Amino acid sequence: MIFRTIINKNSIITLIKNSKTLPQLNQIHAQIILNNFSNHLITSTKLTHKLFDFQATNQAKNLFKSLTKTNPPDLFLYNVLIRGLSQNGCPLDSLLAYLELRERTLLEPDNFTYLFVVSAVSALGCEKVGVLIHGHALISGYAKDCYAGSGLVDMYVNLGKIEDAYKVFDGIAEPDTVAWNTMISSLVKISFFHECCVVFRDMVRKGGRFDSTTVAVVLSAVAGLKDLRKGVMIQCVGIKVGCDLHDYVLTGLVNVYSKCGDILSAELLFGLIKKPDLVSCNAMIAGFSLSGDIKSAIRLFKELVCSRGRVNASTVVGLIPVSCPFRHLDLLRSIHCFCLKSGMLLDPSISTALISVYCRLNEIELGKRLFDESPEKGVAAWNAMISGYAQNGLTEPAISLFKEMQRLDIHPNSVTVTSILSACAQLGALSLGKWVHDLIKKGSFDWNIYVSTALIDMYAKCGNIAEARELFNTMEEKNVVTWNAMISAYGLHGLGHEALTLFEEMLNSKVTPSGVTLLSILYACSHSGLVEEGQKLYYFMVNDHGFTPSAEHYACMVDLLGRAGQLKKAVEFLNSMPVSPGTAEWGALLGACMIHKNTDLARLASDKLFELDPGSVGHYVLLSNIYSVDRNYSQAASVRQTVKKQNLAKTPGCTLIEVDGQPHVFTSSDQSHPNAAAIYDKLEEIMGKMKDVGFQIETTTALHDVEDEEKELMVTVHSEKLAIAYGLITSEPGTEIRIIKNLRVCLDCHNFTKFVSKITERVITVRDANRFHHFTDGVCSCKDYW
DNA sequence: CTAGGGTTAG
Numbered sequence: 001m002i003f004r005t006i007i008n009k010n011s012i013i014t015l016i017k018n019s020k021t022l023p024q025l026n027q028i029h030a031q032i033i034l035n036n037f038s039n040h041l042i043t044s045t046k047l048t049h050k051l052f053d054f055q056a057t058n059q060a061k062n063l064f065k066s067l068t069k070t071n072p073p074d075l076f077l078y079n080v081l082i083r084g085l086s087q088n089g090c091p092l093d094s095l096l097a098y099l100e101l102r103e104r105t106l107l108e109p110d111n112f113t114y115l116f117v118v119s120a121v122s123a124l125g126c127e128k129v130g131v132l133i134h135g136h137a138l139i140s141g142y143a144k145d146c147y148a149g150s151g152l153v154d155m156y157v158n159l160g161k162i163e164d165a166y167k168v169f170d171g172i173a174e175p176d177t178v179a180w181n182t183m184i185s186s187l188v189k190i191s192f193f194h195e196c197c198v199v200f201r202d203m204v205r206k207g208g209r210f211d212s213t214t215v216a217v218v219l220s221a222v223a224g225l226k227d228l229r230k231g232v233m234i235q236c237v238g239i240k241v242g243c244d245l246h247d248y249v250l251t252g253l254v255n256v257y258s259k260c261g262d263i264l265s266a267e268l269l270f271g272l273i274k275k276p277d278l279v280s281c282n283a284m285i286a287g288f289s290l291s292g293d294i295k296s297a298i299r300l301f302k303e304l305v306c307s308r309g310r311v312n313a314s315t316v317v318g319l320i321p322v323s324c325p326f327r328h329l330d331l332l333r334s335i336h337c338f339c340l341k342s343g344m345l346l347d348p349s350i351s352t353a354l355i356s357v358y359c360r361l362n363e364i365e366l367g368k369r370l371f372d373e374s375p376e377k378g379v380a381a382w383n384a385m386i387s388g389y390a391q392n393g394l395t396e397p398a399i400s401l402f403k404e405m406q407r408l409d410i411h412p413n414s415v416t417v418t419s420i421l422s423a424c425a426q427l428g429a430l431s432l433g434k435w436v437h438d439l440i441k442k443g444s445f446d447w448n449i450y451v452s453t454a455l456i457d458m459y460a461k462c463g464n465i466a467e468a469r470e471l472f473n474t475m476e477e478k479n480v481v482t483w484n485a486m487i488s489a490y491g492l493h494g495l496g497h498e499a500l501t502l503f504e505e506m507l508n509s510k511v512t513p514s515g516v517t518l519l520s521i522l523y524a525c526s527h528s529g530l531v532e533e534g535q536k537l538y539y540f541m542v543n544d545h546g547f548t549p550s551a552e553h554y555a556c557m558v559d560l561l562g563r564a565g566q567l568k569k570a571v572e573f574l575n576s577m578p579v580s581p582g583t584a585e586w587g588a589l590l591g592a593c594m595i596h597k598n599t600d601l602a603r604l605a606s607d608k609l610f611e612l613d614p615g616s617v618g619h620y621v622l623l624s625n626i627y628s629v630d631r632n633y634s635q636a637a638s639v640r641q642t643v644k645k646q647n648l649a650k651t652p653g654c655t656l657i658e659v660d661g662q663p664h665v666f667t668s669s670d671q672s673h674p675n676a677a678a679i680y681d682k683l684e685e686i687m688g689k690m691k692d693v694g695f696q697i698e699t700t701t702a703l704h705d706v707e708d709e710e711k712e713l714m715v716t717v718h719s720e721k722l723a724i725a726y727g728l729i730t731s732e733p734g735t736e737i738r739i740i741k742n743l744r745v746c747l748d749c750h751n752f753t754k755f756v757s758k759i760t761e762r763v764i765t766v767r768d769a770n771r772f773h774h775f776t777d778g779v780c781s782c783k784d785y786w
Numbered sequence: 787c788t789a790g791g792g793t794t795a796g
Binding site: 212213216217219220223246247248249250251252253254255277278279280281282283284285286312313314315316317318320347348349350351352353354355356378379380381382383384385386387388390413414415416417418419421422448449450451452453454455456457479480481482483484485486487488489491514515516517518519520522523552555556584 | 787788789790791792793794795796
């Protein structure tokens, strides 16, 4: 055997270093014992180190124990032990070894000791121990050291103590590249992309020497932010200081350009990569798929399979056509099939991605089945399912899934609560929303911009605009979405001037308005009668800022003009459009015609609508109502006949009211409520008072049934009247009544509510399909303009 | 260096 020639310790150490397998190492170990080298400390240290490398943890431990008796281990060996135990899934043993070192020996821990033991504390997740060891490091003067300091930074980030991590980092005397990189990559690990870029900027300013690893990590943060400008800047900074275009850096750049939609640059950079590996190919595949170039994505995927024989989960997830899934159902099916056969479907990242894409395709059932069949469900899978429900308007299943999560003791995170808050907002579930808010206040989840924005939206949509604004004011970081949410909140409540003021503030801040901003502002103007202001802003955005309007923007402009009664101008606007108007634009005109009872224009608009979209119910209902206004009942009936023939049912109206945190839902003429008798009594009482003071019953623009309307109004009681009556009997006098309905409020109910607010001296808040109505003392905040 | 989940408008 080769060991015959062993003569000295140095050659044994070389053999240990070069050993490739555990059996090989064991043979060497045997030779060490045979040659009486067991007492040689350096040999034993190298052997322990190598045993840990081969994950032979128990052997390493035993070797260490056997050494103690003969000759005591030095600090170096202790460090090897602490590191090895920590890295091989024994963080507690690692910590115990550290304590043994401190208490049973005369040895003093050095910077390496702290670096290693601190990583064990990270794995244990025990903050108290972490602080204790930080204290030890401070006393011994190692907290300012790059090695120990980097370990502490990483530890605090893993413990979720970002501020402490920053403090430790700021205390490091002269951070080296590794220390900077640790700070930067720790922030990336927890998705603090913006903060990561800030640290990198500081590093450049302070003249810190960065390497290709730094640049690659910062680029991954930039990709997370989808900020192309930053990506280009970092590229320039890198080139300026001569950081070579290492393959990792190029891969990072491919990723940034892909995420930002510049697929041509991504492809170009991909071509510069010297040896494309799995990672860089994955980045490129994801880029192709995201840009809609499915053909290229598949081509590269096939190349990868041919040349390497296998791919990983990242490859598959990247290939899933998330940008336009409805156009690539075949591919989706193939991927699903491929994963099923290869067993990759068991990978949580793949199943989660599939659940998400199915939900986006409205294939909730399919998503749910995949969800149920996933054996290893992470929080992400739950989040995908919950948001799938919430985004499709299925608020109840979203909330019940959230409750099931808690029953199963699966901890929701900030992503979960963001979706739940969105569901609360849609549903008007103020109590649940407040409950979630309390949980957040208690510190159960991270506060971030998504959560705050969702909270603002929730409060606004549940009627509490003041709380929404309060939250908005206290946010230190705001993005476009935050501003949009607040602007549209004002629009929703008919507070057009406040919306305009906020928009001014937004322009003064550094946030660039988006298409949604303009929509929100136009919507707010339209619902407050601010025609001039809305028009001015529209042309300001389009002419001065080169903004390209979409169909929704055109529709909003038609609505703005039309709602204010300027129908002629609305038609002129339609004719002046650079593209031909679609259903959104004509629909807006039809709606305006209905408000202002212009039958001729209504007919024109509805003809266009039927031409463009024969299947839609809403248009039929509107048209039918138009004829009713004209007292042309036979025409109205014939339109409704068409609706019935095509089996196009209209949405039944319903209203929700919360009493003591419990939701109560009423439908038209609902008798099913346990307190029905009392409710109808109350209603009769109010109706009687209304008649006494001569309130007219108005039916002409009722959006509900138009057939036999006289007869129907006798027997039909709209759901919101029932909800208000119930609110009156269940709440204390003087308190606010808050109801939510799924359709637009009708004129009759609007009058009814005004009257109730006057005689009962109550504030009544009604959220209808479009907006809020705040009734006080017989007047509505919408000024009868809705 | 690559992969899964989130907020606004309609």
